[in-house]
Amino acid sequence: MRHEKGTGMKFILHQQDITIGDLDRAYELITEQKSLKDSVIHLWPEMFLGGYPLQDIVLDKSFIKAYQNTLEKIHEHFLQATESNQYHFFGGIDYKLTDNGLPAKIYNSVYLATPGEGIKNIYHKRLLPNYDIFDEQKYFSPGKNNCFVQIENKNFAIIICEDMWHSTTHSIDPIEQIKNEMQQNNIQVDGVINLSASPYSLGKRESRIKRAKYISHQLDASFFYVNSLGLHDEILFDGRSFFYDGNSVTESSLFMPQDLEVNLKEYVPKNSLPQPSDSKNTWENLFSPRIDKDQKKLMPLSEEDFEEIISAQMFAIKSYLEKVNIKKITIALSGGVDSALVLALAYLSNRRYNFGSIEAIYMPSKFSALESYELSKTMCDFLGVRFYNYPIKFLHQNLKIGFNENFNQELLGLADENIQSRLRGNILFARSNQQNSIVLNTSNKSELAVGYSTIYGDSVGALSVLGDLFKSEVYQLSEFLNKKCESLLGGNIIPKGIITRPPSAELRDDQKDEDSLPPYERLDFFLEGLLSHQVTAMDLENYGFDPEEITNTVNLLKRSEYKRFQFCPIVKLKNKSFGFGRRVPILKK
């Protein structure tokens, strides 16, 4: 493919948050008139037209029709646009349809839009990830061929996301295929263009850049990496598109819409420099637990990690609200650290994005300490968040009387504990209905793992903000947030007392989490190991821990699957999270 024109060449790497299935918005952005003097190559992420992951929508006949119409409209637009010097590479779907308009083969592919020529499908993704949250082999057929494109005397190799990852789980290596064809046909390439929809997780940025540098040095070419942006249920795309010119990296922001402009300079081969090592993408490496076996602790999160996590959570909250077109948040405050942290994050999100308003509801039962009220109220007053107090003692008492009267059996023990939590769930969702607000869930990953929560009670919500953070990390993040926001707010965003008091569900007298569970620091170490599927109970015993405590933890993890099955989407922050990427049967031995 050959396109010739002048010499000056700019690239714009576009990362924009579009709702899945919003074809009109993608059309608008791609065809927006740009009044730029220079030739510009616009790069849009994988599946920019359509969204990622579309899941079954990709199979829907209505969607397919709308999709083909939109492609036609884009084609027409660029066919007419003869005067322009703007090229576009965008990710989209290439359908091969049956006579009935149903999909026979579907490709995750790249379109090139050229002024005066319209659009052309130029590349089919070769490596289709099918692990963890990924299901691409369910929908897509793999491509087979390399794609080289020449524009104004510059040559580019085109790939999509996973194609750049050499892996033992894939039978081919697209980068090797590109290299081979370059050598055989004596092709020089000025840049590798990778259109991606690469989900955020801690540490992902480093491995992307490392791998891009490796490929860049292998092929003696610059590397363009343009990534998606936005929350799509539990999956969060971070953007951070970048350009590597063989020497340095120019990078877009984290969790921000941005159109990053870069100039294609002559690539200077750096063969004298030590080449970055090839990072293997095995299942084993991808999901290795973040534990320090010597210290017997979770790997500590760095300040950079916390900064990333905060950005991720603030952005996720905003992106969710935007996509459901709701402007209010309701949060249940308990006086504990989880709900306080969720409120702090929602507050900071609203401060940054100004999406609307937040209200907090405190719902004490007869087991709630006065301190819980005071700490919750103090926090809301300090932040200017509307605070409501709705005691459930009376309702709780009524329910208990009803049990005596109607079942002739007193409500006691766990049943009596859970009912308090569920009454709160009721009030919270009645308020959500009344206000048309979104309820943010306040559960953490430790609770979720061992089922230390009440189904339809404290586990309710539209979105879980902390469900990928262990309780010990919730504490650390709270401390970090206090330090970070101190000068901004002139005080602690989360009252000290909330962080220092021992954690309790306050569903019976003198209840403490540690009555039922190992101390969180130890529990979280167990869980991170076990959840990776790579650490066994026997391994934990060999590290010197108490076998009974380990067995209890393993059993709690196994038996709480039914609760997680009915849980809301969890904002994904780690390589291994609860949710769609972790699939374990409820009914099992």
Added chain:
Amino acid sequence: MRHEKGTGMKFILHQQDITIGDLDRAYELITEQKSLKDSVIHLWPEMFLGGYPLQDIVLDKSFIKAYQNTLEKIHEHFLQATESNQYHFFGGIDYKLTDNGLPAKIYNSVYLATPGEGIKNIYHKRLLPNYDIFDEQKYFSPGKNNCFVQIENKNFAIIICEDMWHSTTHSIDPIEQIKNEMQQNNIQVDGVINLSASPYSLGKRESRIKRAKYISHQLDASFFYVNSLGLHDEILFDGRSFFYDGNSVTESSLFMPQDLEVNLKEYVPKNSLPQPSDSKNTWENLFSPRIDKDQKKLMPLSEEDFEEIISAQMFAIKSYLEKVNIKKITIALSGGVDSALVLALAYLSNRRYNFGSIEAIYMPSKFSALESYELSKTMCDFLGVRFYNYPIKFLHQNLKIGFNENFNQELLGLADENIQSRLRGNILFARSNQQNSIVLNTSNKSELAVGYSTIYGDSVGALSVLGDLFKSEVYQLSEFLNKKCESLLGGNIIPKGIITRPPSAELRDDQKDEDSLPPYERLDFFLEGLLSHQVTAMDLENYGFDPEEITNTVNLLKRSEYKRFQFCPIVKLKNKSFGFGRRVPILKK
């Protein structure tokens, strides 16, 4: 592979319900001493050792260790068993491990156990289904080769489940490969052995047998089909293992543990008979909607369909209870047809399987008709089911007062409707906690589709019995059940009044379902079409329906995804169901 012995040859096709991950039970069954004179070939289903679908358990290091140990134990057993003439083919996993004991490659495979020789992995499944509920390409690598086994001068070709289904979604056809090798090497085959884990859905039996006959005639060989049994979360395996000798079909029962004994007779080629046609397994055919476009109605369910459905539901209830080791069921009765049908099915299940006890709770609000009480009580009295009446008027009133007092805003409209439903959810689950009972959900597929239910309210439960039946089918099934059980019970299992009164949620005065929704017969036609992804809103308009009504239905379907996300497992009865096999994002345009 060649094993020689005497001549008499029996086959036993074993279908047994084992909990996923129960390696000990599978070991016991396979190695159980049989005192049979004749040589016997025992056939056990796909993944009999381990369970299907294991999902991520297959990757778990603890499980892998236990698995390898069990294989070793079975090997030892058969190595010692020199005097026996019992052969076993069983489905299981073939792991290729890394040095760390983690899986590098995993095969869905067949083991052959031979007395005096131990066990040997002889076959890797070639076609790995990856559509709808299936995720096999996520975990397994495909095999490449045919497998022929000779035992006592008889030849067998071995395949696993999907291998028998020629399909446009797979690039190879194992049956063609077997045929080619037979022709090239002049091999005769006495039987094709297919170990399966084929989920139940309406009409599945006919297509299995049709396809088996086709293959049998193609290869001039008998066909052994042994299938799994049991509920595994939402997936129900029906058993119905069968043997086709070229002439007639010998079949195991539906939803019953059974060891079907058959004799391998000489296969008589029936080339003179018209050969059954090849049934194509395209995505389009697999999930085509059950609608009659001319009549503009759902395809009617036959008496046989209803019999199957009843067996499926009774078995599912029993299998769930057994696997969680709970012996009680709690059901919320409303006086409507859905909850009455669930109670009837649970009652019949308990009558057949005798798992324990059932109780019903009626929870009237101030909008409940007296008739609802009377009908519910009549039903329970007639069936001898314990009936409780727990009025929620007072709790509801208290909650409303609390809203006035604490939020200074009256609880009205939808918020006030939903709170009644959620109070019932609370009482139901408090009772479930108190009694250690399982709550059966009472939602139907129509409600689920349009979100006509309250999240954390009437949508609660451990298992959905009716979630794959449209409301119009719920009525038909209720009528059918009344007719079927009349002589058994000497009256209607579901009071006539429950079936004839107009459906209502009874959450406000004079509320009727048809105030908010199209009549169910029409709605269900829309839904079956739309849910298949093969019928568009435009198609429905072209059939002559009201565009506004169609648009409303499409929008309700789209906007209720968040409710289905948090819903319990639904017993799968149809080819296209809500649940794991239907994946649609919450956040979408």
